[in-house]
Amino acid sequence: MENKQVYIPTPESKDVEEEFAERVIQNFLFVKHRTENRFDPLIVRYYPDEETSKRNFKAINYQMIDEKWSGWIDLFTYDEHYFIGFQIEKGQITNTRKFTKNAPNGKFYIGKENMDVRCKIVETVWVNVTIAGDVMTITSLESTLSQFCTVGGSESYTSGGGSYSYGGDSYSSSGGYAGAGSYSGYNPPEVPMPMLRIYIDYSISTDPRLSCIVNKLSMNAFVTSIADFTKTKDSQQNSIIKLGPLGLDRTGQTQSRNGIQEITINSNTLNRPDLLIAKTIIHELVHAEINVALRNNGQTVLDNNFAANFDKFINVMYGTDNTQGDLHHKYMAENLLYIMGTALMDVHKNHFPEDFQKFNDFMKLNGSPKGVSTDFYVNQFWQGLEGTLAFNQMKSITTNPPIKSPFQQYSDDIRDANYLTKPCGN
Amino acid sequence: MWKLIFILSAILLFLSPKKEESFYIIVDDCRNWRIGTPGKLQDQFSFYKQTENNRLIIIGHGWIEPSAKLSTEKIAISQIMEKKPIYTSTLDDEAWFRILQDSNRKLFILRPDDFCSGKRFVFNQEFTLYEAIISITRSE
Numbered sequence: 001m002e003n004k005q006v007y008i009p010t011p012e013s014k015d016v017e018e019e020f021a022e023r024v025i026q027n028f029l030f031v032k033h034r035t036e037n038r039f040d041p042l043i044v045r046y047y048p049d050e051e052t053s054k055r056n057f058k059a060i061n062y063q064m065i066d067e068k069w070s071g072w073i074d075l076f077t078y079d080e081h082y083f084i085g086f087q088i089e090k091g092q093i094t095n096t097r098k099f100t101k102n103a104p105n106g107k108f109y110i111g112k113e114n115m116d117v118r119c120k121i122v123e124t125v126w127v128n129v130t131i132a133g134d135v136m137t138i139t140s141l142e143s144t145l146s147q148f149c150t151v152g153g154s155e156s157y158t159s160g161g162g163s164y165s166y167g168g169d170s171y172s173s174s175g176g177y178a179g180a181g182s183y184s185g186y187n188p189p190e191v192p193m194p195m196l197r198i199y200i201d202y203s204i205s206t207d208p209r210l211s212c213i214v215n216k217l218s219m220n221a222f223v224t225s226i227a228d229f230t231k232t233k234d235s236q237q238n239s240i241i242k243l244g245p246l247g248l249d250r251t252g253q254t255q256s257r258n259g260i261q262e263i264t265i266n267s268n269t270l271n272r273p274d275l276l277i278a279k280t281i282i283h284e285l286v287h288a289e290i291n292v293a294l295r296n297n298g299q300t301v302l303d304n305n306f307a308a309n310f311d312k313f314i315n316v317m318y319g320t321d322n323t324q325g326d327l328h329h330k331y332m333a334e335n336l337l338y339i340m341g342t343a344l345m346d347v348h349k350n351h352f353p354e355d356f357q358k359f360n361d362f363m364k365l366n367g368s369p370k371g372v373s374t375d376f377y378v379n380q381f382w383q384g385l386e387g388t389l390a391f392n393q394m395k396s397i398t399t400n401p402p403i404k405s406p407f408q409q410y411s412d413d414i415r416d417a418n419y420l421t422k423p424c425g426n
Numbered sequence: 427m428w429k430l431i432f433i434l435s436a437i438l439l440f441l442s443p444k445k446e447e448s449f450y451i452i453v454d455d456c457r458n459w460r461i462g463t464p465g466k467l468q469d470q471f472s473f474y475k476q477t478e479n480n481r482l483i484i485i486g487h488g489w490i491e492p493s494a495k496l497s498t499e500k501i502a503i504s505q506i507m508e509k510k511p512i513y514t515s516t517l518d519d520e521a522w523f524r525i526l527q528d529s530n531r532k533l534f535i536l537r538p539d540d541f542c543s544g545k546r547f548v549f550n551q552e553f554t555l556y557e558a559i560i561s562i563t564r565s566e
Contacts, residue, residue, distance in 0.1 A: 415561065
């Protein structure tokens with residue numbers, strides 16, 4: 001089921017397919033639950049801003065918002081309660097709208113407010129009425145679509161899937177999930193607050209290029225799940241990211257000092273494409289997240305089974321000279337490469353769209369008909385993990401030509417990444 | 427008046443930033459380098475070498491867009507020697523890092539399969555030098 005796309009009903013003819021090309025498109029998204037072994041269905045509605053953003057049903061989905069599309073995307077629970085919305089301008093998220101509720105334990109929930117918000121599309125048909133003497137002429141004009149959301153109050157709604165009633169704080173549904181908690185309806189998964197509260201140091205906030213890269217990263221879902229960036233100091237911060245000189249043999253480092261995670265991006269190695277600097281920041285964020293997880297009884301969104309997975313490396317390293325950094329790298333190499341690679345691809349595709357498009361075209365011309373794949377981004381993260389068992393295993397795999405070995409592919413991908421540009425400036 | 431113009435132009439010439447000279451690198455430790463997988467773009471190529479410290483050095487004559495195409499120079503071996511080239515056999519990791527840090531200078535290479543061929547001993551033989559992008563893997 002993961003990463004599958006299914007069209008219901010299956011278009012049988014071109015005419016039927018064209019009927020899908022409505023201005024507002026709705027489809028389902030099955031989201032893997034963070035902690036439970038299940039997928040949650042969400043409704044995704046796409047409201048294009050202009051005619052130029054109209055797309056065929058098959059041409060748009062949640063993971064395929066092209067760089068020319070502008071409008072709003074709203075997510076609803078499958079029993080149609082508002083979840084979160086994103087404003088998109090030319091393929092990039094510029095705004096969000098959501099109703100969240102902070103709890104004293106630092107988590108935030110989709111609160112009652114959400115359960116009480118209902119939105120519906122209202123179509124208004126406009127007509128022009130002209131009366132000349134006894135003759136009345138009515139001409140139809142273009143109809144418009146609007147979205148109306150109501151919070152609380154009494155309202156009833158009936159659909160084929162079940163019936164719902166609302167009245168102040170009470171909520172009941174039939175045909176929904178029977179979840180735990182105070183609601184008998186769909187119980188959305190808890191989304192914990194990121195553990196890293198990161199102060200963006202002056203050295204980065206005053207550097208237009210680095211600031212631009214950090215801004216783009218802070219719109220990525222993986223990054224926001226572990227880190228909350230801010231340019232103002234407050235007592236909640238447990239991390240800092242700064243630009244500073246380090247040895248030429250490294251691009252960045254993370255040090256834990258008195259419980260504060262200090263991430264330094266090497267100011268001596270900035271003569272690299274923007275995407276590779278973004279990659280270094282993601283790598284360092286993961287170091288910081290691991291450090292905080294270790295102080296926090298192994299709790300992290302990186303891994304549901306962090307303690308056991310990380311512990312494997314502690315056990316095998318007793319009596320060796322390996323440092324803590326190696327421990328992190330071994331854990332990253334075996335558990336996080338795909339997640340980090342997918343995040344970097346998302347950053348490239350959605351936040352450096354022109355750079356991505358050019359690179360994708362280049363890859364197609366250079367022998368990859370499908371264009372750039374996730375593997376390219378995963379391979380970028382092998383840099384810095386040399387010497388781990390997983391890296392050596394990858395390196396030792398041989399293939400018969402013309403099939404490239406994983407290490408050849410890694411080398412080619414590192415080479416090609418260095419041809420990328422600096423969209424955030426020099 | 428002419429004196430003034432002469433003095434002004436002399437000052438401007440002195441103040442204008444000098445165009446940085448290019449680096450010339452001869453890949454002479456030919457057996458340590460292997461050629462990168464050729465793609466479908468015939469005029470691009472790359473060479474790889476692994477250092478003792480497990481770092482990967484990649485020399486790439488490649489580009490993504492035609493407008494970013496890297497240049498080439500055709501030049502006799504005697505003229506290359508006048509440019510005081512750097513030999514890759516003399517470079518350790520630190521030396522590579524320092525070369526990469528100098529972002530203002532273009533970098534040209536003499537391919538290992540050219541340098542280690544018999545053509546090197548032919549009088550006045552011209553070689554193509556290729557502008558290259560070099561990368562080296564670093565710790566994080």
